[in-house]
Amino acid sequence: MANVLVVAELLEGKARKTTLCAVTAAKQIAEGTGGSFDILSIGEGAGAAADELAGYGAGKVLKAEIAGGYTCEKYAATVAEAGKGYDVLVACASAYGKDLLPRVAAKLDAGVASDISAVHTDGGKLSYTRPMYAGNVSGTVEILTDKQVVTVRQSEFDVAEASGGASAAEDIAVQSDPVADKVEFLGVEVVKSERPDLGDADVVVAGGRALKSAENFTSVIEPLVDALGAAMGASRAACDAGYVSPELQVGQTGKVVAPKLYIAIGISGAIQHLAGMKGSKTIVAINKDKEAPIAQVADYFLVSDLFDAVPALTDAVKKL
Amino acid sequence: MKILVSIKRVADPDNAGKLKVSADGKAVTSEGLEWKMNPFDDWSLEAALRLTENAAEKNARVGEVVLVSIGPNDADTQRIIREGLAKGAERGILVEADEATLDAGIVSSILKAIVDKESPDLVVMGKQAADGDSNVAGTELAEKLAWPIINSAMKIKTADDGKTLDVQRELDTGVATLKVTGPAVVTTSDRILHPESVKNGVTPDDHQYAKLEVGGRYASLKGIMQAKKKPIDQVSIGDLGVDTAKALNYTKFELPPARSGETTFVEDAADLVDKLHNIAKVI
Ligand SMILES: Cc1cc2nc3c(=O)[nH]c(=O)nc-3n(C[C@H](O)[C@H](O)[C@H](O)COP(=O)(O)OP(=O)(O)OC[C@H]3O[C@@H](n4cnc5c(N)ncnc54)[C@H](O)[C@@H]3O)c2cc1C
Numbered sequence: 199m200a201n202v203l204v205v206a207e208l209l210e211g212k213a214r215k216t217t218l219c220a221v222t223a224a225k226q227i228a229e230g231t232g233g234s235f236d237i238l239s240i241g242e243g244a245g246a247a248a249d250e251l252a253g254y255g256a257g258k259v260l261k262a263e264i265a266g267g268y269t270c271e272k273y274a275a276t277v278a279e280a281g282k283g284y285d286v287l288v289a290c291a292s293a294y295g296k297d298l299l300p301r302v303a304a305k306l307d308a309g310v311a312s313d314i315s316a317v318h319t320d321g322g323k324l325s326y327t328r329p330m331y332a333g334n335v336s337g338t339v340e341i342l343t344d345k346q347v348v349t350v351r352q353s354e355f356d357v358a359e360a361s362g363g364a365s366a367a368e369d370i371a372v373q374s375d376p377v378a379d380k381v382e383f384l385g386v387e388v389v390k391s392e393r394p395d396l397g398d399a400d401v402v403v404a405g406g407r408a409l410k411s412a413e414n415f416t417s418v419i420e421p422l423v424d425a426l427g428a429a430m431g432a433s434r435a436a437c438d439a440g441y442v443s444p445e446l447q448v449g450q451t452g453k454v455v456a457p458k459l460y461i462a463i464g465i466s467g468a469i470q471h472l473a474g475m476k477g478s479k480t481i482v483a484i485n486k487d488k489e490a491p492i493a494q495v496a497d498y499f500l501v502s503d504l505f506d507a508v509p510a511l512t513d514a515v516k517k518l
Numbered sequence: 519m520k521i522l523v524s525i526k527r528v529a530d531p532d533n534a535g536k537l538k539v540s541a542d543g544k545a546v547t548s549e550g551l552e553w554k555m556n557p558f559d560d561w562s563l564e565a566a567l568r569l570t571e572n573a574a575e576k577n578a579r580v581g582e583v584v585l586v587s588i589g590p591n592d593a594d595t596q597r598i599i600r601e602g603l604a605k606g607a608e609r610g611i612l613v614e615a616d617e618a619t620l621d622a623g624i625v626s627s628i629l630k631a632i633v634d635k636e637s638p639d640l641v642v643m644g645k646q647a648a649d650g651d652s653n654v655a656g657t658e659l660a661e662k663l664a665w666p667i668i669n670s671a672m673k674i675k676t677a678d679d680g681k682t683l684d685v686q687r688e689l690d691t692g693v694a695t696l697k698v699t700g701p702a703v704v705t706t707s708d709r710i711l712h713p714e715s716v717k718n719g720v721t722p723d724d725h726q727y728a729k730l731e732v733g734g735r736y737a738s739l740k741g742i743m744q745a746k747k748k749p750i751d752q753v754s755i756g757d758l759g760v761d762t763a764k765a766l767n768y769t770k771f772e773l774p775p776a777r778s779g780e781t782t783f784v785e786d787a788a789d790l791v792d793k794l795h796n797i798a799k800v801i
Binding site for chain 2: 209216267268269270271274291292293294296297300301303304305308309310311312313325328329330331332333334335336337338339340341342343376377379380381382383384385386387388389397401426434435437438444445447450451453458459468469470476479480481482488493494495496497498499500501502507510511513514515518
């Protein structure tokens with residue numbers, strides 16, 4: 199029987215969807231072992247976010263209001279103290295979860311299974327599958343310590359549906375940690391977009407080095423993105439060259455996505471890029487080189503100069 | 519400034535598609551693949567080298583970079599440490615270990631023991647190893663030291679005294695700006711390789727580093743010659759007095775199933791839309 203605590207991720211006082219993917223994993227762990235799950239809402243605006251999170255079937259929602267910007271040093275002691283009452287701590291393997299949970303795990307002497315893609319509860323015994331080697335091997339791992347810390351891959355766990363009802367709320371004390379004084383938070387530049395979130399969009403249109411400029415992303419890729427109501431992604435080469443901002447990077451060091459449709463435009467399909475998108479349901483490549491490695495994973499391949507093909511594709515989509 | 523950089527060897531990540539799993543599923547086998555320096559560590563080494571040099575003067579160092587690698591004491595591990603020494607690090611430490619007996623918790627405890635001995639101002643690490651892809655050891659090390667961690671640093675600027683760092687780190691949703699009082703642990707993002715990403719108060723502000731796209735700098739011929747004489751200390755885990763109880767147990771490895779189906783080459787944009795709409799039914 200595993201009792202699970204989900205560590206919520208807040209952005210500007212609201213729970214990010216990543217939290218709801220972690221809730222799905224927590225439910226699987228709790229249901230498979232006959233345990234239960236609670237949620238910890240922590241950060242600035244934790245109270246309001248807790249109200250929102252009360253509708254997902256958790257036993258209770260713990261609240262810890264911490265003002266100012268996030269640093270793992272500021273949050274970890276409070277999460278670890280709350281975590282003492284649980285067997286498994288779960289968060290999404292977002293930049294936030296990957297930063298915070300290992301610090302919490304070290305405080306609790308707990309092993310960490312990071313970026314898991316599946317939960318197993320055979321006979322009530324927990325184990326996890328996690329992609330390794332840029333997705334070229336999958337490992338099944340058990341955590342041997344008393345407490346277990348797990349971060350979950352967003353693309354592999356559905357966003358939990360609200361289940362009605364209202365979990366009880368409980369304020370918990372914020373714990374101080376001397377190391378928190380070593381980091382001064384000066385600000386955060388949040389990139390805002392009206393488009394769907396890359397992490398959970400149904401359609402992703404991604405561009406690569408072949409776009410050659412930020413202007414071409416705007417004039418060639420964005421019209422297709424918007425015609426499909428898609429999220430925009432990019433290869434590392436395109437992010438590095440400054441054509442688009444880094445948080446659009448898909449791959450081993452960027453985001454891992456698994457939309458219904460992924461369109462890779464002028465992207466060669468390096469192994470590190472494939473690591474971030476080969477779980478997509480349907481993959482389309484538009485590339486003038488039909489031998490490009492993206493062909494290994496593409497369901498449909500349009501061999502063409504993207505500067506001809508993409509505007510034509512945008513027009514054809516608009517006519518649907 | 520004294521910087522400790524951890525470097526791990528990994529089976530050639532560009533050929534990870536050729537990895538196999540042993541018949542009993544208990545081990546990943548990389549026969550036929552060359553051992554390479556974990557590319558993420560290579561980026562961190564580049565950051566450490568920039569933080570400890572006066573780049574206006576060729577080969578002028580204003581600090582020390584010490585490499586530490588945990589792994590088998592063999593020619594491949596030695597070669598990878600020498601590669602880092604050839605790029606400019608001063609010396610190396612090889613902690614002898616069978617990789618199958620390690621996990622992030624043990625690695626971070628070993629690194630803590632090395633930090634306790636070496637007292638660096640900064641530890642710079644790859645945010646992940648290209649094999650395990652865990653992103654855990656750096657942050658665990660920081661917690662065990664009661665030091666701050668900056669994960670996925672894309673810009674680092676050290677104050678003149680080297681004690682405080684102005685950093686920017688990549689988030690999923692943007693970029694955070696922080697001021698950190700050292701000693702600290704830093705892991706680096708892809709963007710750390712950009713020409714303007716590292717400033718150290720000694721290198722003139724207008725100095726432009728080379729634009730590096732794939733990894734850190736190449737070793738010079740002179741660097742390769744010098745590296746042959748640089749020391750590599752060998753240490754055993756026993757000497758360090760570290761708890762070696764594993765927190766993780768891998769029960770099975772598998773190769774993920776290949777994507778089913780063949781690639782359909784389409785005629786043109788109209789044909790593609792037709793197939794996506796009527797066959798794949800995804801638009
Ligand atoms: C440790 C490490 C981690 C990495 N992590 C990532 C990651 O997370 N994500 C990532 O994407 N990469 C990552 N990379 C980089 C990766 O190896 C590749 O360098 C990168 O993905 C290449 O980007 P690209 O496909 O846009 O560019 P290229 O490889 O240069 O490909 C450009 C493609 O465009 C095609 N093309 C050119 N012109 C046209 C045209 N007019 N019309 C149509 N097609 C055209 C070419 O045929 C080619 O296939 C990583 C590398 C390392 C070492």
